[in-house]
Amino acid sequence: MSYSMNDIPLESHLTQKRRMSHCELEAPVMNGKKTNGVVTRRWRKNLYETRGLPDNYTDSSFLEELRKNINPSNITTIEAISFAASVSVQLNIVILFVIVFVWLDNEWIAPNAIFVFSGILTLAGYFLHTFKKSDMLEKMSKDLRTVLIFLAFGYILSPILKTLTATVSTDTIYAMTIFMFLIHLIFSKYGSPQVSLSDSLSITSSIFGSLMLASRLVSPLHAFSLLTTAVLCFVLLPFVMFQIDGKVCITIVLSATTTYLLYVISSTISCVFIGVTIFLQLVCPLCYIRWQTYKENIYGPWDEAVITS
Amino acid sequence: MGQTRHKICMVSDFFYPNMGGVEEHIFNLSQCLLGRGHKVVVLTHSYGDRVGIRYMTNGLKVYYLPIKVFYNQCVLPTMICSLPLIRYIFIREQIQIIHGHSAFSALAHEGMLIGRLMGLKTVFTDHSLFGFADASAILTNKFIEISLSDCNHCICVSHTGKENTVLRAKVQIERVSVIPNAVDTALFTPDVSKRNNDFITIVIVSRLVYRKGVDLLAHIIPEICAKYENVQFLIGGDGPKRWLIEEIRERNLLQHRVTLLGSLEHSQVRHVLNKGHIFLNTSLTEAYCMAIVEAASCGLQVVSTRVGGIPEVLPPDLIYLVDPTVPALVQGIDSAIADYVTGKQMCPFKAHKQIASFYNWFDVTKRTEVVYGLVEKEKQKNLGQQLSSYIPTGVLPYLLVVSLCYIILYILEYLVPKKYIDLARDYGQSQNEPHIHTKVPRKKRGSNS
Secondary structure, X not given: OOHHHHOOHHHHHHHHHHHHOOHHHHOOOEOOEOOOOXXXXXXXXXXXXXXXXXXXXXXXXXXOOOEEOOOOOOXXXXXXXXXXXXXXXXXXXXXXXXXXXXHHHOOOOOHXXXXXXXXXXXXXXXXXXXXXXXXXXXXHHHHHHHHHHHHHHHHHHHHHHHHOOOOOOHHHHHHHHHHHHHHHHHHOOOOOHHHXXXXXXXXXXXXXXXHHHHOOOOOHHHHHHHHHHHHHHHHHHHHHHHHOOOHHHHHHHHHHHHHHHHHHHOHHHHHHHHHHHHHHHHHHHHHHHHHHHHOOOEEOOOOOOOOOO | OOOOOOEEEEEOOOOOOOOOHHHHHHHHHHHHHHHOOOEEEEEEEOEOOEOEEEEEHHHEEEEEEOOOEEEOOEEOOOOOOOHHHHHHHHHHOOOOEEEEEOOOOHHHHHHHXXXXXXXXXXXXXXXXXXXXXXXXHHXXXXXXXXXXXXXXXXXXXXXXXXXXXXXXXOOOHHHEEEOOOOOOOOOOOOOHHHOOOOOEEEEEEOOOOXXXXXXXXXXXXXXXXXXXXXXXXXXXXXXXXXXXXXXXXXXXXXXXXXXXXXOOOHHHHHHHHHOOOEEEEOOOOOOOOHHHHHHHHOOOEEEEEOOOOHHHHOOHHHEEEEOOOHHHHHHHHHHHHHHHHOOOOOOXXXXXXXXXXXXXXXXXXXXXXXXXXXXXXXXXXXXXHHHHHHHHHOOOHXXXXXXHHHHHHHHHHHHOOHHHOOOOOOOOOOOOOOOHHHHHHHHHHHHHO
């Protein structure tokens, strides 16, 4: 088989068209009927009339109904960067959580302080979240009960939760945690609501990751405060984040904080973090915009109709 | 007749006892080819305990290969596991042309690959349309591009299907023929006496799945029922979306006006169609819609969505073509009902006659024979040429698969040499024809009598 046969059909069919247009005059033989060199009516796109043309005849109207890029996505650079910001906010949250773990692990901070601090942040976030809603009081009493149940059971069970993965070696714990947080980052909800299918997977994996980290801490109280922080970061925070506009500003503030806190722990990691943030925040959106021109969507009568209702 | 006798093997995952357009196509085409003196063998996977060889009408030999179904009625395309068996059958039946059916069928692609490596000619009939948008379509399109890059000829069932195949499988344009499906119009005759003239009956016969537009149907039924007092619905077919129709029926208290018949035997379809006045098809995509041809052949007024190859199938005076939206479909039914009430609709018998002149399997068979003739004349390719035709698809690892299959075929030639494989006797071959193995039994028979 020659190479040219597998050319892109769009191009090859143009040359084909010219060749095929003679077909009409030559009137090939089909079913033994000769049309005497005259085809009275033109070929039409239907199956119930045979006009004495061979079955592999291609008319000049071939692929006439082909449409390309009907709805191009005109995303501006600013929009792309602000979409990317929501990814980098999530990354920042994960890293900040790990920093809290490091602080607790090195006992640079008392667990009570973390607990109080996260409690204050939760309250602030909660009011920010519920203020806009009408049935605030009713909702608040319900939520208060949930919080109390969570705190009571969390506190009672924290010794068990702490020893749950205590026998697993530290390297395995760290590797698994990284893996879990990666899953969390991949599947978390970044703005577009139609990809919320794996929302629960994202939450579960992040909680599982923090549970494993908790087992490395010294006391159940440490574990309890870390888990509280985990719930705050991965379960509650997305609700607030979803409402806030101006992700770019948040990213800048958060990234700066994270970089500083990472620098305290290790300067290498903070450099890596800066690199990753620049890549996520600038390089990826710019590439996305640049590569839009390579996109070629094909539409035609063969497409499945979409039900609009 | 002065024409060559082809030995054809139809390969597809879809065959009786499964029901559908592809199955229908294979069976009818095979029957007509047998009638014209060709040899036809069908290769499919096992259905339940249906394994082995079966003979159908007119000695159509069907091999139900002992391969388990993997997904959606298809076998797992392992490429090598069933190779010895398929090779054995091709040699045993002295096949010359492999005719694969349906892009979804893994067995068809596998059979075509093995056939090509054995130096046989391959023809492929594509029965479906694909989009280009989603990930699964991209994958299947690549797969079919690889499979068809070395195929001798493709057959599509509509012009839209041809455009689609050329675009997505990048097949050379003159290697694609358009040969429509047909309908056995002798089976689908109008019978006005079966109609209930107190009501206008709207018939729907299709699998109740998303692609057939069940979601549209669910909106249309209550709207039409509210609009007309004397309209009833008759729905044949089953599927995962049946609950939707049942729910709509219950919620709008339409139990007496919407009848769900469940899945129908092909022979029952005609009786159901004859009870109706209007046939409704709400498909969202369709390469060639057999159902509307069957309905039109029974003299029903056909209301259908304008998708895929449907506009090519029937002339405008036999069909009400509308956009695939609820208001448009309701409007289509409105005008069909108005035409029926004012008596402007086409006489059922005239419609039947017209359909019979458009589509019949003999015509399809003749046109397919032309393709077989073309393919037979083509030069045989050697392995190098065959492999090089896969290169433009860009999936180079596939070359290794093909090479592996080739090597296995070579090893098999050593283990199970071709000359030791029994050649199957053709069905209907007369008994007095000389045959080596008949010597001994003939003696026995003589001694018994």
